[in-house]
Amino acid sequence: MSPLSPVKTYHTDTYPSINPTSPRLSAKGKNIVISGGSAGIGREIVQSFAKARASSISILARTSSTLLETKETLEQEYPETKIYTYIADIVKREQVNGAFEAINSAIGVIDILIANTAYFSAYARLTEADPEDWYHGFEVSVKGNFNLVNAFLPFAAADATVVDISTCIIPMAAMPGLSSYHASKVAALKYFEYVHAENPHLFLIHVHPGCLRTAADSKCPEGTTGIGYDKGALCGDAVVWAVSPEARFLNGKYIWVNWDVDELKAMSSDIEKSDKLTLGVHGLQY
Numbered sequence: 001m002s003p004l005s006p007v008k009t010y011h012t013d014t015y016p017s018i019n020p021t022s023p024r025l026s027a028k029g030k031n032i033v034i035s036g037g038s039a040g041i042g043r044e045i046v047q048s049f050a051k052a053r054a055s056s057i058s059i060l061a062r063t064s065s066t067l068l069e070t071k072e073t074l075e076q077e078y079p080e081t082k083i084y085t086y087i088a089d090i091v092k093r094e095q096v097n098g099a100f101e102a103i104n105s106a107i108g109v110i111d112i113l114i115a116n117t118a119y120f121s122a123y124a125r126l127t128e129a130d131p132e133d134w135y136h137g138f139e140v141s142v143k144g145n146f147n148l149v150n151a152f153l154p155f156a157a158a159d160a161t162v163v164d165i166s167t168c169i170i171p172m173a174a175m176p177g178l179s180s181y182h183a184s185k186v187a188a189l190k191y192f193e194y195v196h197a198e199n200p201h202l203f204l205i206h207v208h209p210g211c212l213r214t215a216a217d218s219k220c221p222e223g224t225t226g227i228g229y230d231k232g233a234l235c236g237d238a239v240v241w242a243v244s245p246e247a248r249f250l251n252g253k254y255i256w257v258n259w260d261v262d263e264l265k266a267m268s269s270d271i272e273k274s275d276k277l278t279l280g281v282h283g284l285q286y
Contacts, residue, residue, distance in 0.1 A: 004171060006267070006277065009260035012210075013231040017261050018241040020052035025244045027052035028080075031107045033100075034059055035090050035148055036117035038066040041165065041209045041235055045114060046070065048236030050078035056107045058084040060099055060117075060148075082107075090117050090144035093151075100151040109157040112243055115145050115192075116165040121180035129180065137184035145188055149195055158201065161243045164192040166206040168227060168256065170279060189254075189279060196252055205242050206254040206279065209235040230258065253277040 019025070032049050036042040037059035046057050057074075061067050067085040075083050084106055086099040103110065119140040121133045149162070167185045169175065175182065189206060196204040210230035238257035241247060246261070249268040254277055264271070271277055 004168075005256070005259055007260050007263035009263055010258050011230075011234060011260060012228065012258065014233040014237045018234075018237040020048045020237050020240040024246065025052055025240050027054035027112075027240065027243075030054050030111040031109065032057045032112045032114065033103060033110050033152065034114040034116055035144075036061055037114070038063065038070045038085070041212055041232075042114075042116045043070055044212070044232040044236035045116065045165075045209075045239050046083075046236070047074060048233070048240045050074050050081045050083075051237075052240045053078075054081050056082045056084060058086065058099075058103045058107065058110075060086050060088045060090065060096070062087065062089050090148050091139050093147045096147045096151045100155055104155040110152060110155050110160060111157045112161045112163065113149070113152045113156070114163045114165065114239070115148055117141075117144055117148075118165070118167075118181070118185065118188075123177045125176055126179055134180045137180040138187060141184040141188040142191055145191060153199070156202070159203070160201075161203045161205075162192070162195065163239060163243060164188065164204065164206045165239075166208050166254065168208045168211070170254075193252075203243075203248065203251050205247070205250050205252070207239060207242055208254070208256040208258075209239070210257045234258070250277065254279040 027049050032054050034042055034045060034057065037046045038061040046059060049057055059067060059070065064087055067087065071083040071085050084103065086102060088095040088099040090096050117140055119137045121137050122130065166189060169178065169182050170186055170189055192204060192206065196202060211227055212229060212232055212235065235257050241261055242255065246265065249272040253271065
């Protein structure tokens with residue numbers, strides 16, 4: 001268990017309260033857009049929203065082969081959900097703008113934006129890091145999300161939701177070798193705080209998606225954070241819950257998918273009316 005957990009029950013796999021097939025968590029009628037959704041954590045999130053019967057899921061990614069495979073597989077398994085794919089590097093504004101214009105033409109307004117793309121630079125101390133590789137984390141997590149949100153807002157539903165797929169290490173102490181990823185994700189968190197402050201009509205939530213052994217994560221030596229790995233379904237299913245009506249009390253808050261949602265709901269009044277689960281430069285306040 002993480003010492004950061006505000007609840008007693010800490011999950012590493014999915015469980016009934018976040019089952020995306022439950023009518024309580026239905027995404028029927030919703031149009032979802034996700035960046036980096038063709039593999040790893042992103043694909044788990046896409047699959048969970050398909051299980052929740054989302055009307056459409058539009059996936060932005062850079063690799064056509066994984067996009068096509070994801071589309072074909074999920075449309076066969078979940079025929080009620082239409083999967084759209086767009087090759088786009090979120091660092092390149094013209095590609096992102098073009099993708100969102102195409103999405104709007106295809107499905108209309110967008111209900112949920114999931115900002116999932118991030119970049120793990122090579123695991124290296126500051127004096128050993130390649131400058132371009134090191135800074136690319138900021139290009140993706142800050143500039144990329146800036147492009148993504150700005151392209152989304154003109155096509156957002158009036159009561160749209162934004163999910164910032166964050167990370168567990170933001171409130172942790174410095175970990176030599178992870179400076180690019182750590183600092184760029186802290187910067188991204190602050191960026192999304194401004195998105196929320198300037199667009200208070202949006203529901204916005206920061207979600208640590210759990211720890212999966214993905215291609216990006218493989219750059220980091222196993223055990224570096226001291227937190228074990230989770231099952232992929234936990235990540236996707238918890239994100240579906242996080243955008244449901246049950247989680248409205250978490251507007252502007254930061255959560256881990258590992259935290260038991262029933263225990264969080266029992267704390268809802270206190271969380272909503274206080275700084276609990278708000279992440280800032282001084283850490284997580286319970």
